[in-house]
Amino acid sequence: MTPEELVEGFHSGALATASFGHREHVQLTWILLVRDGRARAEEQLLAGLRAFAARAGKPDKFDAALTRAWIAAIDEAREKTAAITFEELIAARPDLLHGRLSGVPEAPL
Structure with a gap:
């Protein structure tokens, strides 16, 4: 799945549960942080993940x-590494x- 497909599937609700593991959660978060900034990314992720969990x-x-x-x-890692790409x-x-x-509980989905 391309980054664009990941974002579109997440926003549209078409993303299958089996296609959205931990790596995809991290990648989506990185994409939204880079594209939209912290506040907007957080807003989208909170609403979208709540809806995703309900659909699942x-x-x-x-x-x-x-x-x-x-x-x-993820935002702190992004800033400290100055990574240009997700990879x-x-x-x-x-x-x-x-x-x-360290200091962050295990991801639930």
């Missing part, structure tokens, strides 16, 4: 505090794909 039949899996913590961690970010910070960061 797991509304209790959505956690706004956890989502904000991951957004902050550069992951090369510099592979821990972002492990689903667990």
